Amino acid sequence: MLVLALRVLLCYLLVTVQANTEKVIFLGPSSITIPNISPGLEQLQLNALSPSRNKLETQLPVKFPTDEEPRGTQHWYLIEGLEEGRRYEVRICWVATQPTAFWLDVHTINEVFETPELISALAIYSEQRDRSVPRSPEPRQPDAAATSKSLLFLRIHSAADFFTTNQTLMNFPPDVDADIILDPFLLNVLPRSLGPTAVYLVVLAIVGWFLSGAISRWLWKINEPEKEHSS
Ligand SMILES: *[C@@H]1O[C@H](CO)[C@@H](O)[C@H](O)[C@H]1NC(C)=O
Numbered sequence: 185m186l187v188l189a190l191r192v193l194l195c196y197l198l199v200t201v202q203a204n205t206e207k208v209i210f211l212g213p214s215s216i217t218i219p220n221i222s223p224g225l226e227q228l229q230l231n232a233l234s235p236s237r238n239k240l241e242t243q244l245p246v247k248f249p250t251d252e253e254p255r256g257t258q259h260w261y262l263i264e265g266l267e268e269g270r271r272y273e274v275r276i277c278w279v280a281t282q283p284t285a286f287w288l289d290v291h292t293i294n295e296v297f298e299t300p301e302l303i304s305a306l307a308i309y310s311e312q313r314d315r316s317v318p319r320s321p322e323p324r325q326p327d328a329a330a331t332s333k334s335l336l337f338l339r340i341h342s343a344a345d346f347f348t349t350n351q352t353l354m355n356f357p358p359d360v361d362a363d364i365i366l367d368p369f370l371l372n373v374l375p376r377s378l379g380p381t382a383v384y385l386v387v388l389a390i391v392g393w394f395l396s397g398a399i400s401r402w403l404w405k406i407n408e409p410e411k412e413h414s415s
Pocket residue numbers: 350351352353
């Protein structure tokens with residue numbers, strides 16, 4: 185019953201903020217052992233999200249949709265440090281003054297490496313990043329032993345979603361300021377960041393329930409003499 189109430193509440197909250205939020209919900213995949221060989225995942229130069237680093241403030245380039253790229257530009261991230269079987273949500277939030285369409289999807293390593301479309305898209309993105317991001321002077325040292333991790337690839341598509349007579353803006357849509365947030369669910373029911381709001385609303389609902397009962401009983405009572413009077 186409480187779970188149901190929370191779910192209804194959650195849907196309500198999500199619908200009301202949807203204007204500039206897009207999200208994907210997924211379960212932590214089973215851990216896989218990544219052999220410590222080069223090139224490893226570090227070489228992909230992807231930004232990573234993890235429960236300890238759960239927010240990326242970023243500026244995402246966008247494109248207007250074309251026939252070849254109906255969802256605009258692709259961006260790839262790693263989601264690390266997941267717990268197997270736990271539910272998570274990744275949200276992207278952006279300001280309503282920069283109208284953009286976002287699509288989020290997550291893929292396991294196997295999916296990516298076994299799907300030609302995904303692996304080539306990831307390779308192209310990684311190569312572009314490699315050129316634009318200066319290599320860190322000290323590359324992250326991989327652990328000596330092979331590590332076992334639960335991780336996923338996150339792919340974000342971003343397409344400009346506005347029209348203006350200003351030709352400059354139509355040719356070069358500006359980058360969109362966006363926050364990408366990883367949010368673990370509490371008891372696999374509720375995103376952690378919504379916890380306090382949900383608790384507040386549930387308390388409010390319970391108080392409201394008892395209060396309305398009390399008020400209706402009270403109204404009944406003051407109605408009672410009137411009824412006797414009229415009969
Ligand atoms: C078009 O937009 C660009 C970028 O915001 C701006 O610098 C330029 O002045 C605008 N041009 C016109 C004609 O409004």
